[in-house]
Amino acid sequence: MKEVTVRILENKPIAAGIYKMTFALPEKVGGISCGKFVNISVGDGAHLLRRPIAVCEHCESSVTICYQLKGEGTRLMSGKKAGDTLSCVLPLGNGFSLRGEDKRVALVGGGVGVFPMYSVLKEYEGTGKEFFSYIGFRNKAAVCYAEEFAALSEKAEIVTDDGSFGKKENAVGAFFEDLANAKPDVILSCGPTPMLRALKAGLAERGINIPCYVSLEERMGCGIGACLVCVCKKSGKTENARVCKDGPVFEIGEVEL
Numbered sequence: 013m014k015e016v017t018v019r020i021l022e023n024k025p026i027a028a029g030i031y032k033m034t035f036a037l038p039e040k041v042g043g044i045s046c047g048k049f050v051n052i053s054v055g056d057g058a059h060l061l062r063r064p065i066a067v068c069e070h071c072e073s074s075v076t077i078c079y080q081l082k083g084e085g086t087r088l089m090s091g092k093k094a095g096d097t098l099s100c101v102l103p104l105g106n107g108f109s110l111r112g113e114d115k116r117v118a119l120v121g122g123g124v125g126v127f128p129m130y131s132v133l134k135e136y137e138g139t140g141k142e143f144f145s146y147i148g149f150r151n152k153a154a155v156c157y158a159e160e161f162a163a164l165s166e167k168a169e170i171v172t173d174d175g176s177f178g179k180k181e182n183a184v185g186a187f188f189e190d191l192a193n194a195k196p197d198v199i200l201s202c203g204p205t206p207m208l209r210a211l212k213a214g215l216a217e218r219g220i221n222i223p224c225y226v227s228l229e230e231r232m233g234c235g236i237g238a239c240l241v242c243v244c245k246k247s248g249k250t251e252n253a254r255v256c257k258d259g260p261v262f263e264i265g266e267v268e269l
């Protein structure tokens with residue numbers, strides 16, 4: 013983990029209310045991988061807390077993130093231009109990792125949760141793993157990365173809540189409809205908590221025991237495990253887990269959703 017000043021290479025809208033930002037790293041930063049996140053200072057003294065955003069794509073010299081305009085912090089980010097600088101702490105969190113025996117992988121992503129799912133596809137591109145992607149957006153205007161998912165997946169199903177693009181369905185529903193075809197060895201998921209809850213309930217109802225890992229989104233303070241703002245409850249235990257440091261990726265049975 014390092015704090016670095018990065019230079020923005022590109023920052024542009026890619027769908028309704030969604031921006032894609034690529035920034036250059038000033039030096040080699042080790043350990044950046046799928047499912048980890050970046051904590052970004054929006055560069056305004058009035059906004060002291062950094063904003064956590066998942067890594068979407070990365071190479072040795074740059075990182076790409078995609079973010080939804082939500083409040084003041086992301087609005088300030090959207091005003092940044094190529095050449096501007098930002099302070100970032102990265103990489104943070106544990107991220108997703110696949111075992112050698114995970115040959116068939118289901119990716120279930122909703123809303124801004126689709127971007128960490130894409131980081132998994134990129135990370136394991138060319139490794140022989142087969143990906144089955146179920147990606148949900150609110151509506152057609154919010155759809156992005158559809159071609160990118162299609163290019164790297166055996167099957168990519170893009171669905172929308174209102175049916176204006178693909179089926180009228182959510183990512184979890186699309187996944188369960190196709191489960192017999194996908195036959196995944198492992199399931200990875202990221203999206204709003206109600207979506208992850210529906211995934212957990214659906215697996216339990218069907219008695220499915222396939223390993224499943226979910227990336228949680230919690231409000232964060234420090235992002236490095238010190239402030240306890242981001243804690244979530246561990247299932248059946250009194251102790252808590254810190255989403256920023258122990259996660260954001262957890263085995264689905266490990267945490268209360």
Ligand SMILES: Cc1cc2nc3c(=O)[nH]c(=O)nc-3n(C[C@H](O)[C@H](O)[C@H](O)COP(=O)(O)OP(=O)(O)OC[C@H]3O[C@@H](n4cnc5c(N)ncnc54)[C@H](O)[C@@H]3O)c2cc1C
Pocket residue numbers: 049061062063064065066067077078079080081082083084085086087124127128228229230231232260
């Ligand atoms: C590990 C992780 C990865 C994330 N990855 C992405 C991503 O790839 N793309 C994306 O668009 N969003 C992502 N988010 C959510 C993103 O951090 C918030 O949308 C963003 O911080 C909102 O900031 P704001 O100032 O615009 O909104 P405001 O509502 O003004 O924020 C006020 C405060 O609440 C926090 N906050 C608000 N909403 C959230 C939220 N949903 N999760 C965590 N903190 C929040 C902010 O960080 C800030 O401290 C991620 C969150 C986490 C925890």
Ligand code: FES
Pocket residue numbers: 231232233234235236237238239240241242243254255256257
């Ligand atoms: S954000 Fe401070 S402990 Fe997680």
